[in-house]
Amino acid sequence: MKSSASRGVLLAAPAVVYLFVFLAVPLLLVALMSVLSRGPYGDVLLRLNFESYVRLFDPLYFKIWLDSLAIAALTTAATVLIGYPLAFWLARAPRTLRQIALFALLVPFWTNFLIRIYAWILILRTGGLLESLLAGLGLWRASLDVLYTPTAVLIGMIYEFLPFMVLPLYASLEKIDPALIAAAADLGAKPSQVFWRIVLPLGLPGLVAGSILVFVPAMGMFAVPDLLGGARTLLVGNLIRNQFLTARDWPFGSAAAMVLVALTLVLLALYSRFAGREPLL
Amino acid sequence: MARSFWLKLWAALVFAYLYLPILVLVVFSFNSQKLNLQWQSFTLRWYGVLFADERLREATFNSLIVAIAATLLSTILGTLLALALERYRAVRPAELLLYTAIIVPDVVLGIALLIWFSRLGWPSGLVTIAAGHVVLCTPFVALTVRARLADYDPALEEAAMDLGAKELTTFWRVTLPAIGPGVLAGALLAFTLSLDDYVVALFTAGPGSTTLPLRIFSMVRFSITPEINALSTLWIGAVSLLLFAGQVFARRARTRL
Numbered sequence: 001m002k003s004s005a006s007r008g009v010l011l012a013a014p015a016v017v018y019l020f021v022f023l024a025v026p027l028l029l030v031a032l033m034s035v036l037s038r039g040p041y042g043d044v045l046l047r048l049n050f051e052s053y054v055r056l057f058d059p060l061y062f063k064i065w066l067d068s069l070a071i072a073a074l075t076t077a078a079t080v081l082i083g084y085p086l087a088f089w090l091a092r093a094p095r096t097l098r099q100i101a102l103f104a105l106l107v108p109f110w111t112n113f114l115i116r117i118y119a120w121i122l123i124l125r126t127g128g129l130l131e132s133l134l135a136g137l138g139l140w141r142a143s144l145d146v147l148y149t150p151t152a153v154l155i156g157m158i159y160e161f162l163p164f165m166v167l168p169l170y171a172s173l174e175k176i177d178p179a180l181i182a183a184a185a186d187l188g189a190k191p192s193q194v195f196w197r198i199v200l201p202l203g204l205p206g207l208v209a210g211s212i213l214v215f216v217p218a219m220g221m222f223a224v225p226d227l228l229g230g231a232r233t234l235l236v237g238n239l240i241r242n243q244f245l246t247a248r249d250w251p252f253g254s255a256a257a258m259v260l261v262a263l264t265l266v267l268l269a270l271y272s273r274f275a276g277r278e279p280l281l
Numbered sequence: 282m283a284r285s286f287w288l289k290l291w292a293a294l295v296f297a298y299l300y301l302p303i304l305v306l307v308v309f310s311f312n313s314q315k316l317n318l319q320w321q322s323f324t325l326r327w328y329g330v331l332f333a334d335e336r337l338r339e340a341t342f343n344s345l346i347v348a349i350a351a352t353l354l355s356t357i358l359g360t361l362l363a364l365a366l367e368r369y370r371a372v373r374p375a376e377l378l379l380y381t382a383i384i385v386p387d388v389v390l391g392i393a394l395l396i397w398f399s400r401l402g403w404p405s406g407l408v409t410i411a412a413g414h415v416v417l418c419t420p421f422v423a424l425t426v427r428a429r430l431a432d433y434d435p436a437l438e439e440a441a442m443d444l445g446a447k448e449l450t451t452f453w454r455v456t457l458p459a460i461g462p463g464v465l466a467g468a469l470l471a472f473t474l475s476l477d478d479y480v481v482a483l484f485t486a487g488p489g490s491t492t493l494p495l496r497i498f499s500m501v502r503f504s505i506t507p508e509i510n511a512l513s514t515l516w517i518g519a520v521s522l523l524l525f526a527g528q529v530f531a532r533r534a535r536t537r538l
């Protein structure tokens with residue numbers, strides 16, 4: 001019989017080798033690419049150059065970062081506001097109802113996300129369902145012109161990412177012993193006090209996990225701005241994509257990607273600081 | 282009690298919000314008006330158009346091949362890794378790779394693979410897409426299987442070995458059936474992730490290897506086409522069925538254990 005450690009290594013080896021070759025090495029190449037120079041014909045020259053990073057702070061590109069941060073932050077805040085009460089309700093719902101609700105939460109989530117965005121095009125476009133609905137209710141008659149604005153991007157993002165917020169929140173809130181809430185109420189705490197002093201602190205790991213699961217992919221998202229934002233909304237994801245597929249400035253695109261990764265790592269470091277050793281998923 | 286009423290109302294409203302777009306797609310897939318601004322009359326025409334669309338059929342076929350390949354490979358890699366991580370402390374550093382795979386934004390993974398494959402000189406195609414999807418899927422399989430392994434008693438294996446079963450026999454007859462639902466759930470997740478991926482495919486696909494999301498994107502980008510509604514309706518139906526089957530299967534496995 002082989003020693004147990006070597007057997008463990010043998011079991012892990014296929015995945016480790018695979019992820020090393022198709023994840024670690026490619027990421028190192030992005031890091032390398034980000035400090036190389038761009039040749040005159042969109043080729044890459046092996047010459048050390050930090051100009052790409054400097055260029056990211058050019059006002060033109062800096063605005064893209066600010067817009068992306070704003071949209072990602074607003075998406076996170078909105079999914080918290082919408083998702084928290086839902087997660088709380090889920091955590092307290094009777095067993096069968098809860099299972100049905102969790103299932104119902106997963107169906108849209110497992111449907112292709114481009115299809116879901118397309119549905120929002122149908123709803124938001126001029127003469128679309130939202131306008132007919134508002135007109136039908138007599139609330140608003142004029143054209144809304146929501147589609148192809150940052151607002152439409154935000155609506156699409158919130159819709160895409162809501163389950164990523166609700167599921168970790170639910171997992172975290174479900175673990176809170178209801179007796180704690182009852183005890184606090186018995187001792188005279190007002191509902192708002194129960195929330196701020198018991199539910200919120202105990203559910204914090206889920207809140208932080210959900211925020212990261214929403215914020216990080218929202219920062220890198222480019223399909224939603226492409227389809228709902230029109231030409232006016234350019235986010236970091238679009239910037240990186242364009243540098244690789246249209247502008248052919250790979251060093252600059254790589255530098256933007258490195259900053260995005262660095263931002264992600266900072267957020268995760270904050271997470272492990274505030275939420276302790278609770279796993280993210 | 283008043284509070285619980287507001288909570289219920291809120292939950293109902295959120296579910297309405299989640300399902301409204303889906304309802305719109307399903308209803309409009311049977312609408313005879315091409316522009317889909319108002320309901321005109323019932324038709325199955327768009328389903329006919331859908332099945333006649335050769336490019337869409339080819340994209341679906343490509344997506345299925347990629348998803349099957351990526352699911353098989355990532356399920357094997359992820360399951361083995363989960364077993365190793367759960368049982369042997371020495372391999373814990375491998376978690377770093379797993380978490381890297383999860384946190385790296387899709388767009389960064391996409392460009393990283395684009396750079397790497399062009400360096401290697403691999404032609405873009407179904408192979409490169411599938412290779413990228415395995416990176417996307419493996420961590421989720423590993424996490425799902427690991428969650429299942431956490432409440433599984435390794436003494437069962439020792440008992441089997443004591444009774445004379447060889448290692449491989451023990452794996453096939455004891456370990457795998459016990460963690461089966463976890464492996465199946467992981468595979469299902471991998472399959473969906475691959476089928477759903479637009480970003481990695483965008484950077485790793487070649488001219489002849491358009492996948493379904495890539496095709497859907499270009500259709501949605503440039504026009505309102507009712508056949509997308511028909512496609513969506515079929516997709517939603519298939520996903521619901523798959524998820525439902527998965528739930529039933531998982532429950533049956535739970536009661537058996």
